[in-house]
Each structure stands twice: as structure tokens, then as C-alpha cells.
Amino acid sequence: xxxxxxxxxxxxxxxxxxxxxxxxxxxxxxxxxxxxxxxxxxxxxxxxxxxxxxxxxxxxxxxxxxxxxxxxxxxxxxxxxxxxxxxxxxxxxxxxxxxxxxxxxxxxxxxxxxxxx
Amino acid sequence: xxxxxxxxxxxxxxxxxxxxxxxxxxxxxxxxxxxxxxxxxxxxxxxxxxxxxxxxxxxxxxxxxxxxxxxxxxxxxxxxxxxxxxxxxxxxxxxxxxxxxxxxxxx
Numbered sequence: 001x002x003x004x005x006x007x008x009x010x011x012x013x014x015x016x017x018x019x020x021x022x023x024x025x026x027x028x029x030x031x032x033x034x035x036x037x038x039x040x041x042x043x044x045x046x047x048x049x050x051x052x053x054x055x056x057x058x059x060x061x062x063x064x065x066x067x068x069x070x071x072x073x074x075x076x077x078x079x080x081x082x083x084x085x086x087x088x089x090x091x092x093x094x095x096x097x098x099x100x101x102x103x104x105x106x107x108x109x110x111x112x113x114x115x116x117x
Numbered sequence: 118x119x120x121x122x123x124x125x126x127x128x129x130x131x132x133x134x135x136x137x138x139x140x141x142x143x144x145x146x147x148x149x150x151x152x153x154x155x156x157x158x159x160x161x162x163x164x165x166x167x168x169x170x171x172x173x174x175x176x177x178x179x180x181x182x183x184x185x186x187x188x189x190x191x192x193x194x195x196x197x198x199x200x201x202x203x204x205x206x207x208x209x210x211x212x213x214x215x216x217x218x219x220x221x222x223x224x
Binding site: 044 | 149155202208214216
């Protein structure tokens with residue numbers, strides 16, 4: 001059974017940093033790209049970042065230059081380093097698995113990031 | 118960035134009615150368009166992949182169509198459990214993007 005478990009969310013002050021992690025199990029992790037999607041309170045889904053199995057990252061314009069995605073295939077984890085956080089980054093952050101770099105067939109339960117003073 | 122525009126934003130529907138949600142892309146994405154359902158306090162769930170391909174375990178009343186820039190999600194004979202937000206998602210070009218969502222309420 002595919003499982004994705006996010007961690008690392010919490011309260012951070014504006015301008016601060018936070019590192020999210022997603023622990024994956026139940027599939028051959030290194031063979032899959034991975035994705036982060038976020039959802040601000042009461043709002044829709046926003047694609048944030050994706051990383052290929054080889055480690056090539058892509059970013060939404062809204063986070064480019066501030067967020068960095070990485071992965072550790074030996075630990076089956078994907079990380080999202082978030083810097084220079086603003087209130088607009090407040091959201092639930094979901095880890096999701098894209099099948100063949102396309103549709104997101106498995107999602108984690110999400111981790112809440114709150115940026116506030 | 119490819120912009121996906123869904124319509125309507127909100128729909129209030131009686132059980133057994135049919136529902137149609139459209140998703141228009143700002144440029145052609147072929148069939149790289151997928152649909153998700155999100156119920157309150159739950160993670161999104163994949164409904165349709167590649168515009169029209171069904172997903173195992175998803176009720177047959179959900180179907181998708183379209184290609185290029187215009188796509189449709191149809192729910193035949195809506196059931197009360199279908200109250201949710203529905204999102205389209207394009208994977209054709211980075212950055213990938215989602216539509217703004219359509220909330221379906223049961224009358």
C-alpha cells in the first residue's frame with residue numbers, strides 16, 4: 001500500500017524558514033517523481049514544486065527562488081526547504097505522487113504551515 | 118504558465134441531476150488534464166486521468182471528455198456523497214497548474 005506521510009509543519013514568523021519532509025513507502029520510490037501541492041485556508045489547490053526521480057526540480061512562479069525541493073532515495077523521502085516565508089505561504093502542504101510525471105494518484109494527509117507574527 | 122479556468126465556481130444541485138463542469142486551458146495541453154475530488158477535511162482524490170480515462174474504484178457516473186484546451190467533467194445522476202470541490206490539473210507543462218475549483222453543493 002502506498003503511503004505518504006508529511007511532517008515539519010508549524011508556526012513560523014514572516015521571513016523565517018521551515019523544512020517539510022514527506023516519507024514514502026509501499027512503492028519503488030526512486031522510480032517516481034514527487035510533488036508538493038498546497039492549499040491556503042478556504043482556497044483551492046496550488047501546485048508548488050515537483051522533482052524527478054533523478055533530482056531535477058521545478059517550481060511555481062510564486063515560490064521560485066525561495067523554496068528548494070530535494071529528495072533522498074536512500075531514505076525514501078522528499079523535502080521542501082522554504083525560506084523567506086510570508087503570510088501568503090500559509091497553507092496545508094500536501095505531498096503527492098505523480099504517475100509517469102502526470103496525474104497525482106496518491107496524496108498524503110498534509111501538514112499545516114502557518115506564517116504569522 | 119498555463120492558466121486553467123473552471124466554470125462554474127459553484128453549483129447547487131438536486132440529487133439525481135446531472136452536473137457538468139468545464140475546464141479551459143490558456144494553451145493546448147493535449148490530453149494532459151486530470152480531475153480530482155476533494156471533500157471537506159480530506160485530501161484530494163483522483164477521479165479521471167488524461168481527460169477521459171477512468172480510475173479503478175471511481176463510480177461510473179463520473180466521466181471526462183475533451184482535448185487541447187477545452188475539457189469537461191460530467192457527473193450523471195448526482196448522489197449526496199458527491200458534494201465536494203472538483204479541480205482540474207494540467208501536467209503537460211511545468212509549472213503544472215490547477216483550476217480554481219468548482220464547489221458542488223447538494224440542495
